[in-house]
Amino acid sequence: MSGAIGRRSLLAAGGAAALVPWLPAWAQPIASGLPTVGGADIRLSIAHRMLSVDGRTSHAIGINGTIPGPLVRLKEGTTARLHVTNVLPDEDSSIHWHGLILPFHMDGVPGISFPGIAPGATFTYEFPVRQSGTYWYHSHSGLQEQMGHYGPIVIDPADPDPVAYDREHVIVLSDHSALHPHGIFKKLKQMGGYFNHNKQTLAGLIAGRDQPLNDRVAWGAMRMDPTDISDVTAAAYTYLVNGHGPADNWTGLFAAGERVRLRVINASAMTTFNIRVPELAMTVVQADGLNVRPVKVGEFQIGVAETYDVIVEPEDRAYSIIAENSDRSGMARATLAPRPGMTAPVPPLRARPLATMRDMGMGDMSMDHGAMGHGMTAPGEPMRHGMRDMKGAPSVKDTPAVQSISPMPVDRTGEPGQGLEDVADALTYRDLVALDRNPDTRVPSREMQIHLTGNMERYMWAFDGVKMNEVTAPIPFTLGERVRVTLVNDTMMTHPIHLHGHFFELVTGKGDHAPRKHTVNVQPGGKVTFDLTADAPGDWAFHCHLLYHMHAGMMQVVTVRAAEDAA
Ligand SMILES: [Cu+2]
Numbered sequence: 292m293s294g295a296i297g298r299r300s301l302l303a304a305g306g307a308a309a310l311v312p313w314l315p316a317w318a319q320p321i322a323s324g325l326p327t328v329g330g331a332d333i334r335l336s337i338a339h340r341m342l343s344v345d346g347r348t349s350h351a352i353g354i355n356g357t358i359p360g361p362l363v364r365l366k367e368g369t370t371a372r373l374h375v376t377n378v379l380p381d382e383d384s385s386i387h388w389h390g391l392i393l394p395f396h397m398d399g400v401p402g403i404s405f406p407g408i409a410p411g412a413t414f415t416y417e418f419p420v421r422q423s424g425t426y427w428y429h430s431h432s433g434l435q436e437q438m439g440h441y442g443p444i445v446i447d448p449a450d451p452d453p454v455a456y457d458r459e460h461v462i463v464l465s466d467h468s469a470l471h472p473h474g475i476f477k478k479l480k481q482m483g484g485y486f487n488h489n490k491q492t493l494a495g496l497i498a499g500r501d502q503p504l505n506d507r508v509a510w511g512a513m514r515m516d517p518t519d520i521s522d523v524t525a526a527a528y529t530y531l532v533n534g535h536g537p538a539d540n541w542t543g544l545f546a547a548g549e550r551v552r553l554r555v556i557n558a559s560a561m562t563t564f565n566i567r568v569p570e571l572a573m574t575v576v577q578a579d580g581l582n583v584r585p586v587k588v589g590e591f592q593i594g595v596a597e598t599y600d601v602i603v604e605p606e607d608r609a610y611s612i613i614a615e616n617s618d619r620s621g622m623a624r625a626t627l628a629p630r631p632g633m634t635a636p637v638p639p640l641r642a643r644p645l646a647t648m649r650d651m652g653m654g655d656m657s658m659d660h661g662a663m664g665h666g667m668t669a670p671g672e673p674m675r676h677g678m679r680d681m682k683g684a685p686s687v688k689d690t691p692a693v694q695s696i697s698p699m700p701v702d703r704t705g706e707p708g709q710g711l712e713d714v715a716d717a718l719t720y721r722d723l724v725a726l727d728r729n730p731d732t733r734v735p736s737r738e739m740q741i742h743l744t745g746n747m748e749r750y751m752w753a754f755d756g757v758k759m760n761e762v763t764a765p766i767p768f769t770l771g772e773r774v775r776v777t778l779v780n781d782t783m784m785t786h787p788i789h790l791h792g793h794f795f796e797l798v799t800g801k802g803d804h805a806p807r808k809h810t811v812n813v814q815p816g817g818k819v820t821f822d823l824t825a826d827a828p829g830d831w832a833f834h835c836h837l838l839y840h841m842h843a844g845m846m847q848v849v850t851v852r853a854a855e856d857a858a
Pocket residue numbers: 752785786787835836837840841845
């Protein structure tokens with residue numbers, strides 16, 4: 292329980308090296324590998340524990356006593372058998388295996404795939420391991436994920452790995468708060484911008500920073516805030532690498548000359564990260580667990596629940612790994628070093644970004660965030676009406692969960708994401724090309740559009756204006772059919788949209804080598820199109836992976852049935 296607290300006082304007393312044998316692996320800020328479980332029968336136990344971050348202790352939920360939970364290491368071609376015990380005294384729990392292709396009743400979503408795991412009960416998950424790569428697992432019960440209930444999965448391939456590397460480090464990113472998640476949600480419900488301490492100020496206006504006055508008036512008339520990039524910011528969060536805060540400085544070791552594989556997992560509840568290792572190029576080799584053609588970048592955005600594997604070839608010196616929240620309100624920080632105790636400079640947070648007219652779904656009508664002041668000088672009613680024209684989206688139900696409809700959403704898969712507008716060598720989805728040919732290259736026989744809708748003021752989030760608790764029927768797919776799905780973002784937020792039990796192919800012009808993903812970030816005012824083969828019978832969760840958006844209703848159920856079963 293108190294290992295991490297003990298570590299700090301002990302560190303003060305002696306040298307880190309002398310202590311290493313006495314501490315569990317997770318308590319060591321120097322990587323000697325995450326605690327790992329594998330083999331024919333894996334046992335995981337979910338329980339309360341205390342977590343110490345940068346010297347401050349708070350209440351959390353861990354798995355097998357650690358946060359993140361242990362690395363689950365599987366092998367493609369075997370059968371996974373995982374016995375999960377819920378030691379929480381008074382609430383159900385669950386584990387969802389994010390990105391894994393498995394029978395739907397092993398998917399771990401209470402109310403959709405199974406009843407959940409009652410206090411004191413053990414549920415055994417058993418499924419064939421049909422893939423390889425970097426994935427993760429987390430609770431799908433309540434808001435437990437925010438409290439530390441998540442961990443990494445690495446599946447070693449049956450065939451030789453096409454990615455050559457000498458050493459690997461798993462980098463689990465997360466957002467930790469000393470506030471209870473229900474408290475965070477309550478504050479968001481009371482005031483959507485509660486955690487935004489980055490609002491524009493009168494001082495900024497006078498000093499000529501930020502937006503000019505007429506832009507501010509126009510945005511205000513629309514009841515929107517261009518500094519509103521993320522709902523929960525560094526005001527509430529400390530950003531973690533493998534459970535360690537920036538001051539804890541988790542350190543991954545390497546030997547000069549090695550090719551080091553970083554398996555980066557965004558296990559946070561609400562945070563879109565921009566990742567860079569200053570002065571070190573990264574070669575992206577895998578996205579969402581599936582190999583892609585190597586692409587060299589200086590920085591990349593990782594949405595909540597996405598994974599990226601990158602190769603770095605560091606020299607004999609230390610480097611900082613920087614994971615900056617896309618709103619630039621805070622960062623996670625870790626170190627790569629050839630020897631323990633080394634550090635590299637940590638760059639300051641960069642200037643915070645402002646949302647643009649493109650983020651409002653004004654598409655190519657906008658030149659830049661100053662455009663409205665010139666092109667549409669009349670703030671107020673006409674504009675406001677234009678931002679909520681339901682005729683532009685006939686499939687969307689007119690409910691309070693719809694604050695705006697993007698009048699001109701555009702494909703933004705060629706843009707790197709918020710907080711990276713001024714970074715030249717950042718990854719975009721259009722840079723991704725699958726290493727292997729897509730398993731299904733049929734032309735879709737049907738198309739559908741789903742709108743991502745929200746109301747920041749009332750903190751309501753939904754698909755097509757209908758919250759999960761108001762949905763009357765699942766979204767039906769016929770087993771084996773191929774469908775083209777377009778997600779249209781009518782909100783000012785980036786939403787990481789996740790479909791359980793399937794991979795889908797992003798339509799970005801890569802033909803039969805389209806990148807395949809389980810989670811896709813849809814930029815504000817943007818749209819993303821993917822092709823889906825509905826090849827997994829059963830009921831599957833489909834939701835925004837921002838935890839509080841899902842909790843507020845941005846979730847539905849997809850059902851895949853054989854043609855003869857369909858009503
Ligand atoms: Cu969302």
